[in-house]
Amino acid sequence: MSSVVRRQIGWAVAVAAVPLLAGTVPAGAGELSWSAEVASEVRVFPYRPAFPRQDNDALVPSISVEPEIVYEWNNRDDRFTFVPFARLDAGDDARSHLDVREANWLHLDDDWDLIVGVAKVYWGVTESRHLVNIINQTDGVEDVDEEDKLGQPMVNGNINTDWGTFGAFVLPGFRERTFPNADARLGGPLPIDDDNATYDSGAEERHVDFAARWRKTFGDWDVGLSEFVGTSREPRFIAGTRNGESVLVPHYDQIDQTGLDLQFTGEATLWKLEAVTRGGQGDRFFAAVGGLEHTFFGAFDTNADIGLLAEYLYDGRDEVGAPATSADDDIFLATRLTLNDEQDTALLAGVIVDRDTQATLLTIEAERRLGDSWKLELESRLFLNVPSGDPLVAVRNDDFITLRLTRYF
Amino acid sequence: MPNALHHKPRSSAMLAQFGLAAAIVAFSVLPATAQTPEEKGRTIAEEVDSRDVGWGDSTTTLEMILSNSQGETSTRVLRSQNLEVNGDGLGDRSLTIFDRPRDVEGTAFLSHTKITEADDQWLYLPALKRVKRISSANKSGPFMGSEFAYEDLLSQEVEKYTYRWLRDEPCGDLQCTVIERFPVYENSGYTRQEVWIDTGEYRIQKIDFYDRKESLLKTLLYSDYRQYLGKYWRGHTLVMANHQTGKGTTLKFADYEFQIGVRENDFTPDRLKRVR
Numbered sequence: 204m205s206s207v208v209r210r211q212i213g214w215a216v217a218v219a220a221v222p223l224l225a226g227t228v229p230a231g232a233g234e235l236s237w238s239a240e241v242a243s244e245v246r247v248f249p250y251r252p253a254f255p256r257q258d259n260d261a262l263v264p265s266i267s268v269e270p271e272i273v274y275e276w277n278n279r280d281d282r283f284t285f286v287p288f289a290r291l292d293a294g295d296d297a298r299s300h301l302d303v304r305e306a307n308w309l310h311l312d313d314d315w316d317l318i319v320g321v322a323k324v325y326w327g328v329t330e331s332r333h334l335v336n337i338i339n340q341t342d343g344v345e346d347v348d349e350e351d352k353l354g355q356p357m358v359n360g361n362i363n364t365d366w367g368t369f370g371a372f373v374l375p376g377f378r379e380r381t382f383p384n385a386d387a388r389l390g391g392p393l394p395i396d397d398d399n400a401t402y403d404s405g406a407e408e409r410h411v412d413f414a415a416r417w418r419k420t421f422g423d424w425d426v427g428l429s430e431f432v433g434t435s436r437e438p439r440f441i442a443g444t445r446n447g448e449s450v451l452v453p454h455y456d457q458i459d460q461t462g463l464d465l466q467f468t469g470e471a472t473l474w475k476l477e478a479v480t481r482g483g484q485g486d487r488f489f490a491a492v493g494g495l496e497h498t499f500f501g502a503f504d505t506n507a508d509i510g511l512l513a514e515y516l517y518d519g520r521d522e523v524g525a526p527a528t529s530a531d532d533d534i535f536l537a538t539r540l541t542l543n544d545e546q547d548t549a550l551l552a553g554v555i556v557d558r559d560t561q562a563t564l565l566t567i568e569a570e571r572r573l574g575d576s577w578k579l580e581l582e583s584r585l586f587l588n589v590p591s592g593d594p595l596v597a598v599r600n601d602d603f604i605t606l607r608l609t610r611y612f
Numbered sequence: 613m614p615n616a617l618h619h620k621p622r623s624s625a626m627l628a629q630f631g632l633a634a635a636i637v638a639f640s641v642l643p644a645t646a647q648t649p650e651e652k653g654r655t656i657a658e659e660v661d662s663r664d665v666g667w668g669d670s671t672t673t674l675e676m677i678l679s680n681s682q683g684e685t686s687t688r689v690l691r692s693q694n695l696e697v698n699g700d701g702l703g704d705r706s707l708t709i710f711d712r713p714r715d716v717e718g719t720a721f722l723s724h725t726k727i728t729e730a731d732d733q734w735l736y737l738p739a740l741k742r743v744k745r746i747s748s749a750n751k752s753g754p755f756m757g758s759e760f761a762y763e764d765l766l767s768q769e770v771e772k773y774t775y776r777w778l779r780d781e782p783c784g785d786l787q788c789t790v791i792e793r794f795p796v797y798e799n800s801g802y803t804r805q806e807v808w809i810d811t812g813e814y815r816i817q818k819i820d821f822y823d824r825k826e827s828l829l830k831t832l833l834y835s836d837y838r839q840y841l842g843k844y845w846r847g848h849t850l851v852m853a854n855h856q857t858g859k860g861t862t863l864k865f866a867d868y869e870f871q872i873g874v875r876e877n878d879f880t881p882d883r884l885k886r887v888r
Contacts, residue, residue, distance in 0.1 A: 572715055575714070611715050
């Protein structure tokens with residue numbers, strides 16, 4: 204972990220030096236700005252853990268800090284962004300961690316832009332699963348929804364043409380996924396030996412990955428195509444031993460993945476599809492998420508909007524050669540309530556149900572601004588009806604509710 | 613969007629080319645012997661529109677001050693960039709970046725207005741770095757919890773309404789002509805609006821908004837008009853009062869900058885994630 208952070212700081216310094224060496228930073232001509240968010244939260248685990256190794260923590264407090272420092276110059280066409288992140292967690296040493304979310308130099312030009320350094324990229328349209336979004340590694344200790352990402356070193360150029368926007372990515376330096384400690388809540392049945400992760404590639408985490416992206420709007424249609432060749436962000440687990448103890452060793456395969464994301468924006472209905480085909484983990488497989496989001500604007504003669512979301516999740520991956528997924532044949536149903544009030548109060552409640560095992564993940568996310576600079580959030584992840592054959596069995600008693608208060612500076 | 617607070621052009625690039633001719637037409641028709649009230653109303657709307665052609669691009673910063681019936685206030689700060697687009701059924705493009713409140717800092721909203729079709733809109737969510745295409749059916753919803761609906765802030769193309777001239781009357785120190793306009797786009801929260809336009813410079817001075825039940829819902833007052841490039845007028849203080857809730861929203865614009873050469877490419881969904 205600390206070597207990763209050290210390497211990222213090295214990146215940050217190198218990236219900062221590029222424009223300095225190039226002499227494009229006229230002294231005093233730029234503009235420095237900063238902001239920060241500081242969050243304190245408590246996670247409530249109502250049930251005793253499923254595995255004897257896990258501590259029976261019922262209340263786990265935690266704090267996190269994420270400052271953002273930005274320096275802009277050259278008429279704001281050049282920008283250096285630095286976003287470190289730190290969390291201190293009372294229940295899980297692994298969740299107490301540091302990361303460099305962003306440390307990059309961005310140059311904007313008329314029809315192209317270039318980013319060099321540690322950055323974050325998001326691709327995709329669906330809500331229940333983000334199949335196409337492959338550039339950044341998941342920061343798995345943050346949450347179970349895979350939406351928190353680690354910073355990824357990259358050189359990324361994008362060009363805007365009449366035929367759409369084309370992007371090319373060179374990704375030197377792989378980030379391993381983070382996992383909760385085995386003795387903490389959400390730790391699972393066996394320790395994950397992430398100090399001894401294995402790789403298909405002899406270059407291991409120094410393997411250079413490549414990606415390309417094309418995106419274009421055709422009237423009501425937004426279409427994206429992407430290709431990724433390199434180290435899988437999703438590890439497989441291989442049974443092993445460490446000091447005579449059974450462990451799971453993450454293994455990172457070399458894969459290639461082609462992705463499609465598609466949205467049709469109708470009157471009040473958004474139709475969404477993400478599909479990928481991936482080779483390199485057992486037999487080549489196909490996975491897709493598709494569905495719709497329909498919104499009743501100004502529902503019941505109020506200012507509130509009520510959205511109904513439904514998606515079907517399919518994943519045809521190999522049971523032996525590919526990482527396990529619970530989203531192989533699932534249905535996602537959710538409702539989004541947006542009050543459109545002064546405090547931007549919003550609620551999203553949904554379930555993902557496995558059609559085969561009936562294992563159910565119930566998610567509730569609610570938020571409301573307090574005053575001008577505070578936000579209160581409530582999140583719950585409940586694992587219901589999980590039979591022994593479903594991958595969710597590892598966390599079946601670790602249902603939790605998070606209450607978070609964030610101060611913005 | 614907020615830029616739309618003034619009438620955005622298009623509809624007739626012809627009028628852009630022949631502003632003088634348009635003015636002559638407008639003045640010659642004001643006596644309106646042969647015009648129906650509907651024709652006269654539309655002619656006035658076209659005149660307002662034609663006087664705002666050719667501004668190219670603009671940027672400004674605005675404060676949005678929300679107040680409730682107890683007099684408590686909260687403030688939002690936004691930056692707005694606008695690009696004039698002519699022809700082909702396309703309207704102007706606007707980019708709005710949220711600076712305050714801080715929890716939504718960096719959120720950006722991109723709108724491609726269309727003359728008759730539904731607008732295209734995208735939202736950028738900085739926490740996830742995600743650009744989302746959103747439905748533009750949300751015309752009547754409140755913008756950022758304020759008393760301004762999206763439709764109040766988006767580009768006011770001539771073809772988005774039908775019109776009827778009502779009367780001429782004094783408005784403060786000025787002389788105004790009063791027209792009704794009826795939204796023809798779908799999902800409007802209004803049956804009609806009454807618009808006061810000064811006959812000296814053809815600037816909107818006041819709008820009364822009538823809800824779907826035909827009751828007076830809101831009144832918007834424009835003031836502190838300043839002229840740019842010797843031609844284009846912009847109101848710098850807009851006060852919206854909701855008569856049914858007692859709530860209000862004041863928009864205070866800082867100085868505009870015109871024709872600074874914003875990039876067309878900055879008004880694309882791909883660039884939205886680079887906006888700051």
